[in-house]
Amino acid sequence: MAKTILIPTDFTVESLNLVKTALENNTNHSEKLRLILVYGQWASSSITELLFYSKGKVLETLENEEFKCSCEMLLSKYEAIIEHMSIDIFSGNNQNAFENYLEGNKVTEAYIPRNYKFKLKNSNSFNLIPFFTKSKTTLFKVNWHTVSVENAESSKNELSSLFFTHGQVAH
């Protein structure tokens, strides 16, 4: 059976370092991996907006070119072990909903960053990390530090922020 890994994302290239570390951590296993990148955003409360709600469209507005490029890079590198990689939006608002989400997607592992702070894209978004820390799933905390001097806010989205980093699972 394939292993499913849940990873929070904020659609910056830098946050994909989590994916990179998670994949590096699993290269030796024979089983294939299913990856779910998840982003927390509440659904609208307006009935008309909900009527025409499309996850694909919402994701399209959140993703940017560099993020997509980086995803492709990761896919081409790890195509042998990735069975499927998808990006999803979690819109539940309590711990039970999150547990249900984990169960529904048969999540076996989750990776969260230790020293990276997620940037929220808009006012409807919320931080998923508290849900992760409280959940009962196997949790790995990842530390990565960039080699270059400091990372300005603007460079979070450069393709280079996926490189020159040393991510490791904290114990």
Place this chain on the structure above:
Amino acid sequence: MKLQNKIIYILLTAFIGYTLLFSGFIYYSISIFAFTDFYKRLEIRAIATAKIELEKQKDSNVVQQLRQDYLEPLANEQHLILEDINEENLVNDPRLKDFNKSFLNDVVAEGIGTYSQQNAFFYGTIYKTPDQKKHLVILTAENYFITHHLAYLRNLIFTSLAIAFLLIVLFSIMFSRKIIEPIQNIIKKTKKIGSENLHMRLEVPENNDSVRELAQTFNDMLNRLETSFETQKNFISNASHELNTPLTSIIGEADVSLSKLRKPEEYVESLNAILDEAEKLQKKTQALLLLAQTGFDGKKQKFGKVRMDQLILDVKETVEKIQTKNKISLDFSLLPENPLLLKVLGNEQLLHLAVSNIVLNACKYSDGQTVNIALAVMDGSIIIIVKDSGIGIPSDEMDYIYDPYFRASNTKNHEGHGIGLPLARNIIRIHDGELRVSSTINKGTTVEIHLPKGDFVL
């Protein structure tokens, strides 16, 4: 002929032709139908009249009744009955002189004859009564339907044709404008581009059609033009200026040494200085030559398979020989497992030159700090990222970094000629690639080289 008019004419002919054919067919079939239908009506009336007039029996009253009740009288209906006729002599009968001869012949030969004269329609038949006597029955009437309804139909068709014509003209003008507009935009933009603003590019439309292709082709052409323009523009003046500096010091040095007799050590010293300057001069001329060679000069460079990871390792080796104080770290963590994805169709020497120029620049301007090189593959393209933490480039000078001989204002403490980056860009362009530079002053510079993947198979 203008393309717009051509489109209008073609559309007009096609549409009008179609409408004409269509309405002509309708008119024709309706009138044919009207004729046959009217002769049928005449036939019924002729037979009914003959029955009433010739068979003086009791059921002729019934027929008369039926006729009055169900057959409406036609306009100008008249009938003529000749009783007990002799068929051979019929045509010359004086009572029939008003009728067409061939019509009468038809009636005699086939038993039925029809013809029409202006608005009057004639139907003639030979009617046999039960006592075997033959009678000629001719019924005449005016066809109200043909005289009025058909005329109305004709008018209707003509007016609708006129309206359709107007609509089609309007439609085809709008259509041709819509088609022509993007092309005209391209023409307008292209006219604006001259030798002094070659950096301008056409807008590439969103939708994927031939106009987009056209704009892209123009932009590609402009890229090539700009590259060769830049290499040649001011080439002589810049080159002579660059070459003049070491030449002046050589001449000055020699002049001073020759002004009086000196000790041998002094001669050695000045000759060394001259040698130094001459070597600089040689380096500059070599760089110039390279720059000139890599411009699009019509000569095709030899292209082959180049493996990018190997190339980067080679570059690292070369650069480490030249710049000893810098550390170069490679990040191959996202290298794909399939080696085919790493191969580029290109010229190895040129690509080596381009990448090593960029890495050398990174080393030169980062004062001994580590320079990072990463290689990754994305759907269809290969990306080399060179990142340093050096002095960076001032943001207002970013536009000029590809100008030959341009040196940013913060590079005074570093030696250079301002040829490396334009040279690298020319080479990347030859390979249909793209060079992206982003930089923050005093933080560092990141250069991304995007190269298209060669379509190789194992």
